[in-house]
Amino acid sequence: MTILVTGHRGYIGAVLTPRLQSLGHEVVGLDSGLYRGCDFGDPPPDIPTIGKDIRDVTVGDLVGLDAVIHLAALSNDPLGNLDPQLTYEINHRAAVRLAVAAKQAGVERFLFASSCSLYGAGGSGLLDEDAPMAPVTPYGESKVLAERDLSSLADDDFSPVYLRNATAYGASPALRLDIVVNNLTGWAVTTGQVRILSDGSPWRPLVHVADIAAAFEACLTAPRDHIHDQALNIGRNGENYQIRDVAEIVGEAVPDSVVSFAPGGEPDTRDYRVDFSKAAELLPDFGPTWDVRAGAKELYESYVANGMDAELFNGDRFVRLRRLETLLGAGELDEDLRWVGVTVEAGGS
Numbered sequence: 001m002t003i004l005v006t007g008h009r010g011y012i013g014a015v016l017t018p019r020l021q022s023l024g025h026e027v028v029g030l031d032s033g034l035y036r037g038c039d040f041g042d043p044p045p046d047i048p049t050i051g052k053d054i055r056d057v058t059v060g061d062l063v064g065l066d067a068v069i070h071l072a073a074l075s076n077d078p079l080g081n082l083d084p085q086l087t088y089e090i091n092h093r094a095a096v097r098l099a100v101a102a103k104q105a106g107v108e109r110f111l112f113a114s115s116c117s118l119y120g121a122g123g124s125g126l127l128d129e130d131a132p133m134a135p136v137t138p139y140g141e142s143k144v145l146a147e148r149d150l151s152s153l154a155d156d157d158f159s160p161v162y163l164r165n166a167t168a169y170g171a172s173p174a175l176r177l178d179i180v181v182n183n184l185t186g187w188a189v190t191t192g193q194v195r196i197l198s199d200g201s202p203w204r205p206l207v208h209v210a211d212i213a214a215a216f217e218a219c220l221t222a223p224r225d226h227i228h229d230q231a232l233n234i235g236r237n238g239e240n241y242q243i244r245d246v247a248e249i250v251g252e253a254v255p256d257s258v259v260s261f262a263p264g265g266e267p268d269t270r271d272y273r274v275d276f277s278k279a280a281e282l283l284p285d286f287g288p289t290w291d292v293r294a295g296a297k298e299l300y301e302s303y304v305a306n307g308m309d310a311e312l313f314n315g316d317r318f319v320r321l322r323r324l325e326t327l328l329g330a331g332e333l334d335e336d337l338r339w340v341g342v343t344v345e346a347g348g349s
Contacts, residue, residue, distance in 0.1 A: 002026045007072030014044040014174040016213040038317045040175035041306045055094045062105035069111045079321045084138035091142035096149045103158040110160040118143045122272025129231045136269045154229040166205035166235035170295050171302040177318040185299040188254035190313045197262045200244030205274040207235040208290030218286035232279040236288035240273040253296035
C-alpha cells in the first residue's frame with residue numbers, strides 16, 4: 001500500500017513508519033517540523049516527506065494514496081490547554097479538513113489517532129466503545145468532535161476508523177517525557193525518586209508505543225467491513241493501573257530508586273479504566289505484547305544507554321509544551337504555532 005503518515009516524526013510516527021516500511025509498504029510522511037532536532041538516540045530513517053502544516057494540506061497532496069494514518073495533533077492535555085481554541089482548530093477542524101481532502105482524492109482508508117482521554121471522568125467501571133464520553137480537557141473534547149465529524153464522511157468509498165489509544169509509553173526515537181510511565185522512569189533515573197505529582201489514586205489504561213503501531217498496521221489490512229466507521233480502544237485487558245501502582249513498578253525497574261509523593265498532591269479528574277475486548281475480536285492479527293513492567297525496564301535501559309541526565313530531563317527537548325514555549329518565546333513561532341519567516345522543511349514532529 002501507499003500510505004501517508006501525518007506527524008511521522010512524532011513519538012508514535014517514529015516507531016510506526018519503520019514498521020510499515022519493513023512490511024513492504026510505500027510510506028510518505030507529512031510533518032511541520034515543530035520538534036525537529038529533538039531525537040533521542042538514533043533518528044528514524046528518512047522517508048519522502050511533505051513539509052507542510054496539517055492545516056494547509058490540499059487534495060493534490062493526497063492523490064495516489066491508499067490510506068492516511070493521521071497522527072499529527074497537539075498531543076496531550078497540558079499542551080491542549082496552551083490555547084484551547086488552537087487545540088480545536090488543529091485536532092478537530094484540521095483533522096476533518098484532511099479527511100475531506102483525502103476523500104476527494106480517492107483515498108479509501110483513513111485511520112485516526114483518537115484517545116481514551118475522551119472518556120475523561122469515566123467512573124469506576126470498565127469502559128467499552130459504547131460508554132458515554134466525558135472529556136475533561138480541550139484535548140479530550142477535540143477527539144470527541146473529530147470522531148463525530150469524521151463519521152459523517154463514511155460511505156462506500158471512504159472508510160474511517162478511530163483508534164482510541166490508551167496512554168502511551170515506551171522508547172521511541174522521538175521520545176516524550178510528558179507521559180506518565182516515561183516521566184516516572186525519567187524521575188527515577190535522574191533523581192533516584194519516582195515522583196508522583198497527584199495522590200496516586202487515578203486509574204489509567206496504558207499501552208506501549210510499539211503495540212499502538214501494531215494496531216495501526218492491523219487496521220490497514222483488516223477486512224473493511226469488520227472495522228468500517230468503528231471506534232476501537234487500543235490497549236490490553238489487564239493493563240489498567242492506578243498511578244501509584246505504576247510508580248511501584250518503575251521503582252522496581254530502576255535500581256536504588258524510591259517512590260515519593262509531591263506535597264499537596266490531589267486526585268486527578270482524569271480517572272478511567274478501559275475494556276479492550278472489541279479490538280481483540282475485530283483485529284485478530286493484533287495482539288499487544290508489552291506490559292508496563294517490561295516497558296519500564298526497556299525505558300530504564302534506553303535512558304542509561306542514551307545518556308539521560310537531569311539537564312535533558314528538565315529541559316525542553318522531550319516535553320512538547322516546554323518546546324513550544326521555547327519557540328514561542330524566541331519568536332520562531334507565532335501565536336498560531338506557525339513558523340515565522342521560515343519555510344517548513346522535512347523534520348521531526
